[in-house]
Amino acid sequence: MGKDSLGFTLIELLIAMAIIAFMAGIAYPGYSGHVKKVYRAEIVALLNEQAQHLERFYTSNGTFIDASGISAGNDRYRITAVLNPQDFHLLAVPITGSAMVDDPCGNFSLTSTGARENPGAAPEMSRHQCWGQ
Template sequence: MKNNSGFTLVEVIIVVAIVAVLASIAYPSYEQHIIKSKRSEAMAALINAAQAMERFRVSNYSYDLPNGLSDVFAIQVPVDGGAKYYDLTVVDTASTYTLTATPVGSMAGKDSALTLTNTGLRTWNGKNCWPEGSNDC
């Protein structure tokens, strides 16, 4: 009798099916993790931009930036260059400002805009909170 070694077609199909099931479970979780990490970077950029706005106000007695947010802070996330996934904008007057991070590029359609005002009000997806800030957001 000849002793054959190797895998049968049925065994290979079973392994491929198991890998496919595991990938179908793991990939959406991975994608959500990437979205969360990019959103966290946008939230950090908004906080840093707000600090830059406050420093500008201390020096100039006004939030009114002559050339927009680019006067005091980067206008994209990631702030150090690379492919952007959020655009930062500001609507400012002498006494108020509203910073907004709008998803673009790889985040377009996957997330909602984040906002931060001079009073500290944070909004996301129609709610007055940021997603990683509480369980009810």
């Protein structure tokens, strides 16, 4: 091209796009993993908050039955509560179509005894990785 030519050639643009695509391919999985870790921490905090709410209710009423104010979850998990007179079980299940539906931690389960489990978790996931504790 002559001296008066301004702009970029097609080759230069393709090289720049290839570099950007390569960098995005490396960065996105790390970003996605970090986002899922934050979402896990959010549901763990919500489950712990609900357990404390239930324990306060039990202290006042002597039973877990008829406890009100239990959260249904958030945009990524639905929480179901099984309330018995002397114990409870909270289960958080990823919502279909949410970012957490294929999370290797699976579901989050918390009982009145403090037992924390992840039904459906991938074998390589530890409780520490899922619950952050």
